[in-house]
Amino acid sequence: MGTLYEQLSLRERVEIDIGRRKGLSMQAIGQMLGRSASTISRELGRNGSPTRHWRGSYDGERADGLAARRRRWDARHKLARQPALAITVRDYLAMGWSPEIIAGRLARQHGCTIISPESI
Structure with a gap:
């Protein structure tokens, strides 16, 4: 023990x-x-x-x-804590985008890392 x-x-x-x-x-x-x-x-x-x-x-x-x-602290998955982000990611996935492309696109749009491909 x-x-x-x-x-x-x-x-x-x-x-x-x-x-x-x-x-x-x-x-x-x-x-x-x-x-x-x-x-x-x-x-x-x-x-x-x-x-x-x-x-x-x-x-x-x-x-x-x-x-x-x-x-x-709420340690749930980031997408569970941020519904708007979850909807955006879901839409991109539905279009056939990979998690790497989604993470890169969001980072480029916002000027910083929003979510990692591993979190997606």
């Missing part, structure tokens, strides 16, 4: 934040929380990088919100 893994709690994320601000290593923070250093490293990598909307470093409360949002 594998080991049981529990999600990091808000309290643990705040402790990671405090530990980083104190200059503690990932190993020290992991020992303090009873977690491995790799768990701390993954957490900081996922939730500690600046983005277009966030210029700061790791913040425990923000990280907890990001993790909650990822858990709620």
Whole structure:
């Protein structure tokens, strides 16, 4: 049997934040929380990088919100999430176009990748 893994709690994320601000290593923070250093490293990598909307470093409360949002994310197939795109793809397929041609045409029309041939 594998080991049981529990999600990091808000309290643990705040402790990671405090530990980083104190200059503690990932190993020290992991020992303090009873977690491995790799768990701390993954957490900081996922939730500690600046983005277009966030210029700061790791913040425990923000990280907890990001993790909650990822858990709620609708991971269904892109065509199931976007009915208008599904109709467009279906119409092109009905005309005999290949997924590669459809993806290329949509990318050219929109100026960026809309869907990959594998998703079609």
